[in-house]
Amino acid sequence: MYELRGVTKQYRRGKETVHALAGVDLTIPDGDRLVIQGPTGGGKSTLLQMLGGLDRPTSGSVELDGTDLAKLSEAKLTKVRSESIGFVFQSFNLIPTLNAQENVETALVPLGIKAAERRERAAEALKSVGLDERLTHLPSEMSGGQQQRVAIARALVKQPKALLADEPTGNLDESMRDEIMDVLETMWKEHGLTFIMVTHDSAIAKKAPRVATIRKGTITVTEKA
Template sequence: MYELTGVTKQYRRGQGRVDALAGVDLTVREGDRLVIQGPTGGGKSTLLQMLGGLDRPTSGSVVFDGTDLATLSERRLTAVRARTMGFVFQSFNLIPTLTAQENVETALVPLGTRAAERRRRAAEALESVGLGERAGHLPSELSGGQQQRVAIARALVKRPKVLLADEPTGNLDESMRDEIVELLDGLWREHGLTFVMVTHDSAIARRAPRLAILRKGQITLKENHQAAEAL
């Protein structure tokens, strides 16, 4: 699925340079559930952006299904993201003037899906996250947890190979955090996804069968066999 080799990412800061990633090697197998944890500024979100083709490395390769994302044109990269990757972010990123149903449908527009099919699949996706009865509501009429469920439905409606989540519970309280994590785990199993999540939350990290710790741009991998067996 993914093979990262020698991935670096450098940013300019004033007259100096910041190494967000410093030679990361990482393999993510198809069907993996990987959690990335580490301190603020340690490179977690940067690594997720590399996996999602949202940013390019300064050096190294990010091979996804045999293709190095770093070498693709923007047009081809956009097409790969649209077809194969679903994204969930901390801030939900819903369009405030669209209903839950319409927000979910937006993920299918770039794929050229016909309107009737978009409506059907969006309704099914909302049902799968427990929001079938709220399809006609605007984001402002939904709780934070419900908005994140809409965002998850939007990510899954196009039936991606990979689900990438950046602090998906960061704006939620503890009880809602647990609900969203359980939902994501269930959807991962049901759909056979490859699932990569960035989090600062140790309670979430302890549940991960594979854990990547990022500190100062460098990665340490840990296998949690007990968590894997529980899943």
């Protein structure tokens, strides 16, 4: 479970101080599916970075299962990210010179898993997202939707506790958007993940059980009946 208390984030933009987050309190239970929405510059991606341990708050606490990510050393924070948190980004972030299976395997290298098991787990993860016939294809040989499926497989192959997605359908057309959302929702249900997603797409937000709206660094959570 995530527990955020009094989380602020400030940074300088020229002579101006930007308050990206202004005292955010938020509880995200295990297995929750939360969509984060809000205007550009409102703090959506900043909040996701806090949840993923990719950035530290100016003040406040960001706890994952009772551990305050903001207080961990960089080495321990890297370990938490490697073991417990999967990331999916808008731009896929695949390594262009590696094939699909090799890209997925990269998530297992920091865990010290042996090569044979890495290959087996990567192949199984790709099969779970419908890409078992694309193991040896390079990113350039796949569509945008297929590349995002590889990215999802890479995020899930390490069996994380939380899956964080930042505009994962932003580079896809409507049909591919629906396809990727079907994959993500299936993975959420099958793996019992805590699934947190930033999106500007209102059609996606309408289907989410909980929506957190951020405006000017403050947050409002709406729960569907």
